[in-house]
Structure formats: C-alpha cells, structure tokens
Amino acid sequence: MLDFFMAIAKWLQNTWWALDISGSTWAYPFVQLTHFTGLSLWIGTNLSLDLRLLGVGSKRQTAGQLSEALFAWNWTGFCVAVLGGFMLFSSAATKYIPNSAFEIKLGILVPLGVLWHILVQWHARKREQGDTVSAFGKLAGFVELLLWLGVITAAVSIPNYDTH
C-alpha cells in the first residue's frame, strides 16, 4: 500500500506545478499563504458556529441563521485551503507520505472533521432555529471544536516527524 502511495507521490512531485513550486524561492511561501488564507476562513467560520451552538457570544442570530449566513464563506474557505494544501503536498509528496503526523491529519482527522462538520451544519440549519440550543447541538459543536484542534495539532507536528 505504501509503495502504491509513494509511486503516486513521485509522479505528483514531478508534475510541472510541483516543480515550479519547489524550484522557486517565492512560490512555496505564496502557496503556504493560500493554505492559511483558506484555513482562516474555514476554521474561523466553523468556530463561529461551534461557539454559537455552545452559547458563547452574540445571540442575535439563531445557530441555524448563522450557519446559513456563513455557508458560502465557509465552503469557499475549505476549497481554497484544500487547493493550497494540495499544492504544498505536491511540492514534496514523497516526504509527506511516510510522515505519521501528516498521515493522521489527512488520513483520519480531516475526513472525520469534514464529515462531522457536514452533520453540524445540517443539524444547525434544520434543527436549531430557536434561541436555545439542544443538548445534541451543544455536544456536536464541542466535538467539532476538538476535531479541528486535533487537525491543527497534527499539522503543526508534521516537521517533528520528518524523516528526511
């Protein structure tokens, strides 16, 4: 299985865009900026909804209204973050494939976080249209907070597990 992923990683690392990023001094920081800009939007809008579900901050909008208002920004942020993350990954894919922190981030936590977020968003829009939030809504928001904290912890640990 590892051989299969390494073969794809080798191919990816030699694509024109990956060579352009790894061969330039300014392209990598620019792509990093793209990843972080997308993440700021994605994590920021997720956090706003999770905190509203937990009853923290302004209650002018219900959790359902807030989720609807942030929906487009939320998924735009996600698309930009994934694009930036994919470009960063392409530039040194064979370095990331055997990295345990990267494996945990992308193989477990990000898919789980995205699925959980879809559930939180759906629940908020369909079931949390009142001023008070249900016990399930609060729990769902709290679990989502923990999941993204886990993703960020795994992401910042990637350099510690670099075997190159």
Ligand code: HEM
């Ligand atoms: C959407 C959820 C994601 C979050 C919250 C996230 C978070 C982060 C953070 C905080 C860093 C900075 C690590 C540091 O410099 O200390 C990072 C770096 C990185 N991310 Fe993501 N990321 C996400 C998605 C992705 C995806 C989908 C990919 C790949 C397709 C990806 C690939 C990378 C790579 C390759 C790095 C550079 C790691 C390094 O060399 O230090 N990320 N990410």
